[in-house]
Amino acid sequence: MFRHTRIALLAASLATFPAGLPAATATPLELHPKPEVDLPVGDDVGFPEGPGSDVIASNCTACHSADHTLNQPALSRDEWRKVVDKMIAAYKAPITSEDARTIVDYLDRVKGER
Numbered sequence: 338m339f340r341h342t343r344i345a346l347l348a349a350s351l352a353t354f355p356a357g358l359p360a361a362t363a364t365p366l367e368l369h370p371k372p373e374v375d376l377p378v379g380d381d382v383g384f385p386e387g388p389g390s391d392v393i394a395s396n397c398t399a400c401h402s403a404d405h406t407l408n409q410p411a412l413s414r415d416e417w418r419k420v421v422d423k424m425i426a427a428y429k430a431p432i433t434s435e436d437a438r439t440i441v442d443y444l445d446r447v448k449g450e451r
């Protein structure tokens with residue numbers, strides 16, 4: 338008799354368990370105010386303005402900073418083309434071949450080996 342009661346209780350608690358879950362996790366969330374962040378703005382961040390700077394900025398800052406590109410030693414046009422090709426081939430950067438050409442032109446002008 339007693340045993341049957343236990344089984345009935347167990348069945349009942351199993352049946353209500355999923356419904357009981359939200360109640361268990363419904364502790365009120367403590368909302369924190371949005372932190373204030375001063376992002377650097379101005380002409381001194383990102384790629385220097387010039388023909389193609391918008392193209393390189395929109396294609397080459399998704400995965401790393403503009404500085405990551407600009408802090409490289411000056412490279413020849415051919416070497417820049419290889420870097421851009423590597424971003425596309427190895428890291429799957431979604432860059433059209435037209436944009437890639439504009440970017441190589443830009444890099445050659447701004448960080449070209451002279």
Ligand code: HEC
Pocket residue numbers: 396397398399400401405406409420421423424428429430431432440
């Ligand atoms: C899909 C992500 C992604 C995009 C988009 C991307 N890169 Fe990279 N890039 C990487 C990774 C990953 C590395 C290698 C890791 C590191 O050096 O921090 C890298 C490294 C570099 C380096 C360092 C030298 C080297 O060969 O590793 C340069 C320069 C560079 N990227 C330039 C560019 C340029 C220019 C573009 C736009 C044409 C670009 N990246 C777009 C992912 C990306």
